[in-house]
Structures are given as C-alpha cells and as structure tokens.
Amino acid sequence: MNLLEIKNLKMDFGKNAEALRAIDDVSLTIGAGETVCLVGESGCGKTVTALSIARLVPTPPANYVGGEILLNGQDILKMPNGELRNIRGGVVSYVFQEPGAALNPVFRVGNQIKESLKLHKPEKATNEEVIRLLKLVGIPAPESRIRNYPFEMSGGMQQRVMIAMALASEPKLLVADEPTTALDVTIQAQILELLHELKQRLGMAILLITHNLGIVGDMADRVAVMYAGQIVELAPVKELLRQPLHPYTKALMASVPKLRGDADRLSAIPGNVPRIGNFPAGCRFAPRCPMAKPECSEKVPELVEVEAGRWVRCPFWKTS
Amino acid sequence: METAEPISIAEAKFTLSPGQLFWQRLKRRKIAVAGGVILIFLYAVALTAGFVAPFYYDHLNTDYSFHPPLWPRLSGFHLIVPRTEAQADGFVYHELPNDTKPLHFFVCGDKYKLFGFIPASIHLFGTGDSNYPVYLLGADQFGRDVFSRILYGSQISLSIGIIGIALSFAFGMIIGGISGYFAGSTDTVIMRLCELIMSIPALYLIISLRAAFPPGMSSSEIYAMIVVILSFIGWASMARVIRGMTLSLREQQFVLAARALGQSHLKIICRHILPNTFSYVIVAATLSVPYYILGEVVLSFLGVGIQEPQASWGNMLSAAEDVQYLQNYPWLLAPSAAIFVTVLAFNFLGDGLRDAADTKSL
Amino acid sequence: MSLLEVKNLKVHFPVKAGAFSRTHEFVKAVDDVSFAIEPGETLGLVGESGCGKTTLGRAIVRLVEPTAGSVLLDGEDITQMNGSVLRARRRKFQMIFQDPYGSLNPRMTVEQIVGEALDIHQLTDSSAARQKRIAELLKAVGLDPIYAQRYPHEFSGGQRQRIGIARALAVEPQLIICDEPVSALDVSVQAQIINLLRDLQQQHGIAYLFIAHDLAVVEHISRRVMVMYLGKIVEMAEAKTIIREPKHPYTQALISAVPEVDPETKRKRIVLPGDVPSPIHPPPGCPFHPRCPIAEERCKTEVPSLQEISSDHWVACHLAKPN
Helix, strand or coil: CCCEEEEEEEEEECCHHHCEEEEEEEEEEECCCCEEEEECCCCCCHHHHHHHCCCCCCCCCEEEEEEEEEECCEEHHHCCHHHHHHHHHHCEEEECCCHHHHCCCCCCHHHHHHHHHHHHCHHHCCHHHHHHHHHHCCCCCHHHHCCCCHHHCCHHHHHHHHHHHHHCCCCCEEEEECCCCCCCHHHHHHHHHHHHHHHHHHCCEEEEEECCHHHHHHHCCEEEEEECCEEEEEEEHHHHHHCCCCHHHHHHHHHCCCCCCCCCCCCCCCCCCCCCCCCCCCCCCHHHCCCCCHHHHCCCCCCEEEECCEEECCCCCCCC | CCCECCCCCCCCCCCCCHHHHHHHHHHCCHHHHHHHHHHHHHHHHHHCHHHHCCCCCCCCCHHHCCCCCCCCEEECCEEEEEEEEECCCCCCEEEEEEEEEECEEEEEEEEEEECCCEEEEEEEEECCCCCCCCCCCCECCCCCEHHHHHHHHHHHHHHHHHHHHHHHHHHHHHHHHHHHHHCHHHHHHHHHHHHHHHHCCHHHHHHHHHHCCCCCCCHHHHHHHHHHHHHHHHHHHHHHHHHHHHHHHCCCHHHHHHHHHCCCHHHHHHHHHHHHHHHHHHHHHHHHHHHHHHHHHHHHHCCCCCCCCCCCHHHHHHHCCCHHHHHHCHHHHHHHHHHHHHHHHHHHHHHHHHHHHCCCCC | CCCEEEEEEEEEEEEEECCCCEEEEEEEEEEEEEEEECCCCEEEEECCCCCCHHHHHHHHCCCCCCCEEEEEECCEEHHHCCHHHHHHHHHHEEEECCCCCCCCCCCCCHHHHHHHHHHHCCCCCCHHHHHHHHHHHHHHCCECHHHHHCCHHHCCHHHHHHHHHHHHHCCCCCEEEEECCCCCCCHHHHHHHHHHHHHHHHHHCCEEEEEECCHHHHHHHCCEEEEEECCEEEEEEEHHHHHHCCCCHHHHHHHHHCCCCCCCCCCCCCCCCCCCCCCCCCCCCCCCHHHCCCCCCHHHCCCCCCEEEECCEEECCCCCCCC
8 A cells, every 4th residue: 555645636726616726636646665756837736736635725715626635545635633633744744945934933943843743752852852853854063953043044954954843753754845946056955965865764755846857856766747737747757857758748858958968049838837727728738739739629638557657648648 | 939928818808907906806895895985975975064064054043052953753755843942941942833844955044155165055955944943963052053063074074184194194105215215324314303203292292283373373274284283293104114115115126127227216216116105005094094083173172273163073072071061962972973983984994905905815 | 348347346235233333244245256248248157145146246237336346348437437327328237137026016017117218218209119119129028019008917927027128128238137037937938038038149249147046057048157155256167168177166066966857877966064154254265165075274264366277267266276
C-alpha cells in the first residue's frame, strides 16, 4: 500500500454557477521514502493539491467534488477533525516558500519548534530535543540559536528552522512547497543538500513542489507535471528529463536557458498561462501548443499510461 | 514576435478602472448603501430646508411657547390640524374641539430664499392659517417650530462637516505628501509641527482659537471662522497618515520609474503618490465628518459659535441645558436625534467604504 | 569611447544609531566598483541578495545618490549633473524593474503610463502624433495597441513587463539597466521577455546592464558577465569564459550551486558554509575569506584588487592564476 494515494481528485472554488475548477482529476501516488516532484507554473493548482493532502484548504470557499486522498489507506476528505489534527504534523508536515512569513515573528525560534513537539510528541518537548533537531538541520551553535527571534536569522537559517519544525514529529511525508525559491542560489544548494541527507537518514517521503527543472533533476525519483489544474505528464525523473513526451513539458524544457547552453534564441512558449476560470475548452495547452490540431480543442485528452510508470495526457505524444 | 492578449478579453467589453471596481464593491455592502441613502436624503432636505420647513427659523409666536408636538390627524381621507389653546397658568395646551383646519401641501407661508437666492414662499405642507400651526416636534421658548429650526440647523451642520473635511484633508494631503516625499529635515520640521497641533486638547484649542476672533461678527463671518478653526485642528492627523503612506509609496517601483524618466517632484506627488492614497482618504474623510459636525455643535452649544437667532443644532441644544426644561419639555432634545442619525449614517457609509477599499476581503 | 564608464563608484548608506542620530557606521552597498559597457553590448551582473547589484544599477541611473566615484555616459559625468541638464540626459539611460505588479501605477492606463515618458521630454507635438507613437511602442513590445486604455490589473505579469519595457523605450535610450526583469515571471513567459529584449537590442542597438541572480539567464543574454560579492566585483570576463573557467572561488561555488537539469551530470557541488556576512561589517581583507574553501592567511588581511589575469578576464583573488 502506498503512503499517499490521490485518486481522481476534483476541487472547485465556489459553488454552482460560480464554481471555478482548481484541481481537475488529479491522481498521484507516493510510496514510502520516495521523492516526487510536482512541477508547474503559477495558477496550475500544485499548491492547492499539496495543501489538500492535509485538508488545509478552507472549505468554503473550496469544495471537493470528487475523488479521494488516501493517506495510509484512510480517506483524508472524510476524516473527522480530531483525527485530522493528528495527521497534520504527525504524518504529514509542511515546509513553505517564504520562511520569513511562515515563522511567527513574536515567538522565539526554540518555542516554535517546541510547540510542534508538544502537539505530537509531548514527552519529547524539551530543550535538548530542540537542540538535537537544530543540529540535525545543520544550524551551527544551536544552544544559542534557540533563543533567537526569526528576524535575527538569515533566510537560509529560517528555512532550516522551518524544516526542523516540520521534522519534529517524525512525519512520514514532508510536503515542501517551493522551499528554495525565495533563497539565494548558494543557500538553495545548502538546503537541497540538507533535504537529500535527511531523506537518506530518516527515510521519509518528500513531495517537492517547484518550477525549477534543475531541482527536479537533483532531487526527484518521479515527476508529475501540472498545467491548468491537470496532470499532463507523470514519469520517473530520468525518463522525463531525457525524453519528455507531453508538448508542454517539452516546450518548458526548451524555453529555459541552460548553463553552458548555446546562446541561440530561446524557443518561448507563446501566449500566457491560463488563469483559473478561463481554461480553454478541450486540451488546455492547445492554444499554445506547436502541434495542436483542430480536434485538440474539442475533447479533454485522457491521462494514459503509455509505458510502465509513464503517463501522458496527449493523444499525439508519439510525434516529436 | 508573439502578440499577447490581456487575460479576459472576451469578458471585458469595457475597461473597469480601479475607481469603478471600488464602486461595485461598495454597492454590495447593504449597510453602506443604507448609510449613503440616509445621507443623500438628509442633504437633499438641507438644501431645500426653506421649502420643507413649515416656518422660517425665527418665526416667533409667543402664544405657543413650549408647545408640545402636534401631529395632524386622519379624518376620513384628509389630514387635519386641530387648534390649541393654553391654559391659564403654565404652558399646557388643550385642543379646542371641532376646531380644525385641513392640512394642505404646497401652501403659502413665510417668505424665504430657496438655495439662498431664489425668493419663495411655498412650503411643502401646512394649513395656511397662522392660528393653526403645525408643530411636528413642538415649539421652543419663543414659540419657534423646533422641526423647522432643525432643518435650518442641518444646513449649517451638514455643510460645515463637508467643507471642513474638504479643506483640512486637501491641506493635509499636500503637506503629508511633501513631508513624506522629501523626507529628511523637511519631514522632521513638518511632523513636529503636526505633533504640536495634535497634542493640544482639541476642545481648548477650539476655544482659544475662537477667542482670537473679535466678538461681534456677522453670521456668515462666524460660519467661515468655524470652518477655518475646525480645519486647522483636523489637517494634522491626516497629514501624518498621508506622510506614512507616502514614505512607503515612494519606494514603489512605479515611482522609481517616474523618477528615472525625469518627472518633476510635484508631478510625481500629484500623479503617482497621492492618487494611490485615495482609498484611505475617502474612508478617513467619511469617518471624520461626524467630528466636524460635533465640533460645530460644541462651539455653538458653548455660545461661541452660531449665534441666535440663527438655528444650529448646537445652539438649540444649549437652550435645552436647563434640567427643568428637559423634564417638562423633552422635545427640545430633538436636535440630538438629528445628530445621532447623521453620525450613524456617516459611520455606516465609512465602514462600507473601508471594506470596499480593502481588496483582500471578499 | 565606451558608452558607459563607471569609475571607482561607491554607495555608502549611513546607519543612524541613537536618539541624536550620530552616524557611526555605513552600509557599504557598493564599494569601489569600476567597469565599462560598450554601445549595443549586454553586460550581465550576478550576485546574491545583499551583494549590491540593485544598488549599483540604481546609482548609475541616479535613483540613489553615489557617495563617491563617477559615472561617465558618452564621456559626460552624470553624477555631477542636476536639474534640467540631468533630466535631458535621462533620455539616454532608462531602467526596467523586477516587480511587474509594482512597477506600473495601478491608477493609470497603459496609454498614460507610456505617454508620461513622451510628455516629460516633449517628444511628440500633437495628440495625434502622441497616440501614434504610443501605438508604435506597444506594437514593438508585442502588445496590441487597442489595449492602451486598459489598466495594469487586467494584464498578466509578462504583459506588464512588456508595458514597462515600452515605457523605457519611449525616450529612445542607448542604455537600459534591467534589474531582474524576468525573476518574478512564470518560467514559460521568461523566455518571451528575454527574446524580446534581445530583438530590441538588435533593432535599436541598445546596451543593457542585465542584473539577475539566475546564472543561466545571464550567461544566455550577456556578452560579458560581472560577479559581485558584498559590494565589490570579484570576477569579470566574457560570459562563456566565466562559466566554463571561473577563477574566483565564489564564482566557482555559485556555478556549482545551480541545479542541473540533466540528472546524469554528477558533479561535485561546492557547498559554501555559513551565510553572506552583513555589509555593515564586512570581513577584513578579502570579503569572501570566511566562506572560502581555499583561503590563506594573506586573504584575512589584504583586500585583493581586480587584476586582469588573462585577456579580458579580471579576478579579485590573491590565489587566482591564469591557465
């Protein structure tokens, strides 16, 4: 049994006539100890999908209209609130993009980590455990750091504290939503190294959301590419990066300048990322797709398993 | 080269400016709409006070001193007004039986000037006969109709509120904008000045400013003086807030872009910075008008504002100061109800404006 | 003659402490920086947060006042100019900003935003000519002119950046400082804007100072690249050279920190310890020495100067040797 199984999840914002579909038939599995990257641009639904795993999206305005989210076999969408609180932090932990915003500015860092411990492992809510966690995430001189306020720490340090808070309860799944986007490149390297190391040491699964294909290459075992609320491609990382099958994935990879690449004109994807509520009919990428045919705008293509473990949402994936 | 289209081209047949979006959001808030409607009504009545009021503000009639409120009655399909007469002692009135006159609309009555310059004598309602007066809210010590005087008083109070706000906010915005934009020593000097003004208790400042003016002034001079005094108190706190907003706005990249283009300081303040403070200013202005109205009320109550025989809510209330009067003739307090309704309406509207301006809320 | 010559530029911000604001310390945001840009060339500037690259860009455009040094544009020192003289010169250099949502006044229409540039310098003499010119500019950046009456909130991030570029183009500049113009955009839109900037450069011969933290983007668009650290330039060379043969340890770490798309490349990633130190108290000697993997005793006391170690390859490191 997989650790996490999202099956045909559908979620709207708003009701009835005003409903905007944010997550459209998304299916994703994560096995124990596996790292899955969810790639996509702004507005594609990757953040709300990740937040749904612990039912963190407030309902209303969100409205789950179909599918299920099975965490260790239990459906999160049907779970009563009491059990849900145990799951949050206990089985699934989150690390967010802006560490400065995610840490409470009026509490000391040590207290914030202790709060996380008190909720899930009260017998371990001690300063020693906090220091151990800070050491685990690579913060030097942790004994003095536990009395720091967040503003006294740099962005990289704050992110490490967030990771320590997330790890305090020994979760089985760590969901990291663009954890390094707000950080400098050298600090990003540190944080990615840290996540690597923790992955190996603690054997936890990671769902890493990013728009940076380089991070995907570094960290992922498998990759899911999202566009306009749908998963358009799902594959093991090596296969995806070596040979992407969906036109969007291909176009995305071709439009990103690579280090040591040539200086030719980038092949940009024309048009704009469609916003929720304005998704095109049929295949949502068709208006921008170089290979679009008339029938693409008529029917939404199905997500089809074309090889073992490789899924593509495009009937013309063979043409390249 | 790719041509890009704006996002919702199919839907946007016309452009909605930020102002129009704000207006749409405002209309959705029922309580603000209620406040707005009440205010429109009050201002419309104030504009046409001479017409709506059955009497001129200084129409005396000592036969009817302290007359209680007298409402027309329904008889068949007509409204009729009875005649009353005082008892021998005191100010108690009895109706004379079978002595009534019908109430007419658009009757001839006291002369007045509509909008201040059109001579007229038609009133909205009345009997047309001075022996059958209509005292909707009773009469005061001199037999003057309280309802009429409230209407004339509303002209003063409501207009002082608006003019005072307009003056002090215009001034406060300019000063605050300059202070925040240039920062440095300009900012320091201006802000200290503001703090000085704000630290003096308002009431004492108002009274001392009043004392600086000569005692015998014409009523329009007094009116102008009150507006000037109240504006002087009010601009400082607006200037402080605008200065704070300016300090952050001037770091915005669109302001930097204007500077990089070589735009002059004055134009940057007027075109880029101040327009982006409007949503705050509108809310603050609306929520401040009650203080200006109350400021005038206080001045007039203390006898240093609008003088008799002019009617103002403030000087009408000072006539009601005597506890004896209040016990026996409670209708003299009617102006306070008018003040209450006005202040409440402004607050409803202001709250709605604030919600509409806050784009983070739904 | 170079289009732009920056000589020994310093931007130091005083740090006021205490109730009577005695200035004790300075944030040395830009500390003795010199370089040149030729007409029509793109010079890339990379560095991490706090290195001073944004301050440098703004100082060149005089949005921030330089504390010392000179900025020569076509031989004229613009740091000495003021008033209407400076205003007239501003036509030669413009700036594009990072935040597509903050760089346009939300209360002005596109036509007003782009038109303001024309009005300040009186570049058109009739309202018909003005409208025509605005339409030309919008077309040049890939926007349909019928949207001139729209407000910024109706456009996407990429489109707003295009409006900002049209505004900068309106005065026909010879140099545009691009301060992280694509960092806040979606990945698929970044390429559009990068292509647009390159096309405009080919058509109009505009030089760019392209400031960014994304090395791949900078390498792609620039002919030469400078790397900044704590207010100083630590390396400057042609783009290909600096990426393939970096000589400064910071540049090497920066390049190795960039995550590679190709999972096969197993390279040794140089992970720098610690954080970037504060620009108020830069370390003595070489500013990079506390984090440098090869620092020696000399590095702790002597500030290295920018030396040309091979043809057009400048490095500020005591230990850098030519190939």
